[in-house]
Amino acid sequence: MRRDRHGRGLRGPLYPASLPAAASRAEKFDALVLDALEPIEARWRTELTRLDVAVDDVPEVREDLPPAQAEGVLHDGAVPLSRLVPAGVDRAGLPTRARIVLYRRPLEARAKDPSELADLVHDVLVEQVASYLGVEPDIIDGE
Secondary structure, three states: OOOOOOOOOEEEHHHHHHHHOOOHHHHHHHHHHHHHHHHHHHHHOOOOOOOEEEEEEOOOOOHHHHHHHOEEEEEEEEEEEEEEEHHHHHHHHOEEEEEEEEHHHHHHOOOOOOHHHHHHHHHHHHHHHHHHHHOHHHHHHHH
């Protein structure tokens, strides 16, 4: 057993990895995204087979991008909350799948509590899936 350099105790995690309290904020957000995506995917499974969902911490904000590159971005003011990246070809010439990228930090900053964050993530996913499928968000949500 090793003590830390100041002699204050053993080094190691506070909680065992099997407990929910041991999960990082990023891991909790990933689980929240999966929970929000589950009912959408259950209803639209066949239409979403060629769509990926990803999470980034923060968006890359560049002023020099032309407006065509800013398409598919869901904004709150000047800050992007998510982006729909269409299918295409990467730099190596390989085909890529369409994907929705959610930006964790801007979404967390806009929510006051975990339930509001869950609602916000759900709303953003509904908006982006609707944009991907070319339908109204109310249709995706089942209203």
